[in-house]
Amino acid sequence: QVQLVQSGTEVKKAGASLKVSCKASGYTFTNYYVHWVRRAPGQGLEWMGKINPSGGGTSYPQHFRGRVTMTRDTSTSTVYMELSSLRSEDTAIYYCARDGYCDTVSCYESVFDYWGQGTLVTVSS
Amino acid sequence: SDELTQPPSVSVSPGQTASITCSGDKLGDKSACWYQQRPGQSPILVIYQNRKRPSGIPERFFGFNSGNTATLTISGTQAMDEADYYCQAWDSSTVIFGGGTKLTVL
Numbered sequence: 001q002v003q004l005v006q007s008g009t010e011v012k013k014a015g016a017s018l019k020v021s022c023k024a025s026g027y028t029f030t031n032y033y034v035h036w037v038r039r040a041p042g043q044g045l046e047w048m049g050k051i052n053p054s055g056g057g058t059s060y061p062q063h064f065r066g067r068v069t070m071t072r073d074t075s076t077s078t079v080y081m082e083l084s085s086l087r088s089e090d091t092a093i094y095y096c097a098r099d100g101y102c103d104t105v106s107c108y109e110s111v112f113d114y115w116g117q118g119t120l121v122t123v124s125s
Numbered sequence: 126s127d128e129l130t131q132p133p134s135v136s137v138s139p140g141q142t143a144s145i146t147c148s149g150d151k152l153g154d155k156s157a158c159w160y161q162q163r164p165g166q167s168p169i170l171v172i173y174q175n176r177k178r179p180s181g182i183p184e185r186f187f188g189f190n191s192g193n194t195a196t197l198t199i200s201g202t203q204a205m206d207e208a209d210y211y212c213q214a215w216d217s218s219t220v221i222f223g224g225g226t227k228l229t230v231l
Binding site: 035037039044045046047050059061095097101103108109110111112113115116117118 | 156158160162167168169170173174177179209211213215218219220221222223224225
């Protein structure tokens, strides 16, 4: 069965960097993009970007560019999300999600069918 | 603009129909999805391609998207449907989420 298993809880100081992992299993790792989404306390879901595990290409929204880096290791079927210059507003639960729900007709881009369990990140000043 | 607007909260009585809207510029020209997130859990996909239900999602979940508004309708709402709901679309390789709606079943 498809699983995305994320690394554990993190506590960081403001100004530090964070690296969260997401290990995929149960499917061909290089066939599906992986996205990162976060949810801050009292807030909604926020898209952080995506990575193509096949070639390593990435896409980030404007407000995260320069601060977020997504990478992958095909030998372990793991994607990583690194966020630098942490501030208190980065306190959130971070999720990885697989892109590409498929039904009997087609596969659909930017439809997230499997999610990791979430990684709680707390940034203190 | 790349924004999706949802009402912060919707209340419904058990057994009644709940409707959650999601508004965005020309949203009907895009493909909308909906996710359910219960407290302490990861989101799950409940509607994709505007109106399709993934396997395992009850038939009481219905989606529609036209003009500037996508709507998630839950008929015969049950206590287990109480959760946060998020609409989502994408455009030019950018993924956009709505702000979320807390559905209360009381």
